[in-house]
Amino acid sequence: MSTLTALRGPARVVVRQHRWTLWIAGGLALVAVAGMIAVALRSSHVAEVFAASDCPVNGGAGRACDVTARSYLDSMFKYRGVFDDLALGLMALPAIVSGFVAGPLIARELENGTYKLSWTQSVSPARWLTAKLAVPAVLFLAGTAVLSAGLHWARSGSDNPYASEWYTAYVFATTGLAPAAHLIFGICVGALAGLLIRRTLLALTVSAFVTGAAGVTFTYLRAGLWPRSTLTGKSLDVSSNIWWVETGHLTGDGERLSQGLCDQAVSEGDRTRCFADHDITGHYLDYHPSSHFWPLQLVETGILLALAAVAVAVAFRVLRRRTG
Known part of the structure; x- marks a missing residue:
């Protein structure tokens, strides 16, 4: 039995209406995963070849070794750039999904009046909105989990001398619970924007902007989400990975x-x-220190889920007022 056949009621309608968008999104996710695997394997191969050459990374062992080391470093820097580009795409995903929920999924139905057909076929407005939230949440959360895990594996397996530290935005925002939390926040904001604005393009733009702005804001405020450790003295003996x-x-x-x-x-x-x-x-x-990774993740996730809960509660309240 296919997935579409197994679905019932408004959830099945949502998948059927937007099946091409979901197929394209799934295809892009598969391409991204394949790209991660290919780059990680290529990066590991380049690292193994360089290690077999016995040349030092910083050069100084002759012209031939200097050329080999420079070629190795240039290649690894390029691979790190590919991982950063993939991470940037994953960071932008909540804003894209938020715009999709706000515009094509909700506001377009309200703008065109097609929602009336669902509401007159024994589907309550609450069930209609629940399906609009549940379908993208389940599908895109699954995709985000796969992309996040794949990116983490590719980074950790490439042994890149230019690897990003755990606290950089490219790493922190694409590992742990943060990707899922930002996605849920974006979906809930999209639902609220679609119900309030009821114009496809405007709702899409506003929702994507708000979700993207939240992601940028957390990048700047993240350091203050958990009490910092302090080191003092006449000379600071600083460890790495902090x-x-x-x-x-x-x-x-x-x-x-x-x-x-x-x-x-x-x-x-x-x-x-x-x-x-x-x-x-x-x-x-x-x-x-690196031990603060999970406390910072949990605090950020808690804030985002609380804001998402407020947004979805307001969205259902707006729906009840407008439908009586």
Whole structure:
């Protein structure tokens, strides 16, 4: 039994109405997964060939090794760019899906009046809206999970010297729970925009903009979602794989000063006098260790799901008021 045949009621209608869009989306997802696998395998092969050459990455072992190392680094940088482009597409997916839900899925039916046919065939407005939310949520969440897992596997298996750190937007926003949370938020915002605006193009634009703006906002505010760890001292012994959030100078009474306060000092003596004039006795670093990845993910996911719940509650309330 096919998936379409197994579906009942308004969910089946939604899939049937937009089957070509869903087929295209599925095809693009398969192409993306195949591309990830191909690039990851190629990247691993290039790394193995370079390792077999016994040439150092930083050169200095003769002209032939320098050429080999440069070719290796150029190739790995190119592969990292491919992964970043795929991550950017995955980050844009919630805005695209949000626009699809707001415009073609909901606002177009309200604009053209085709929703009346469903509502007069023993399908309540609430069931109609539930189907409009459930179908894209199930299908696109499944696709997002596959793409996110594939991208994580491709990154981790490529052994790239230019690999992005865990806290960069390309990595953080495309792994863990964040992709699903942003997608659910986008779907709920799309439903609300479609019901409020009731004009296909305008609802699509507004919904995609709001969802995209939320993603950009979290990129800038993410560091403040969880308490930071702090390192202080006359010299900071900084470990790798941490997210530098803020660094600067400390005075004798613990006041924090800007890191660039004495940058204009030309000589070491001028810098020493600048430190003495401002009573700088040490330095500080606010950072997130890699162990903060999941707390940050959970807080961001919780905020997005709360906002999504508010949006969908308002959407059903608007629907009830307009349908009596």
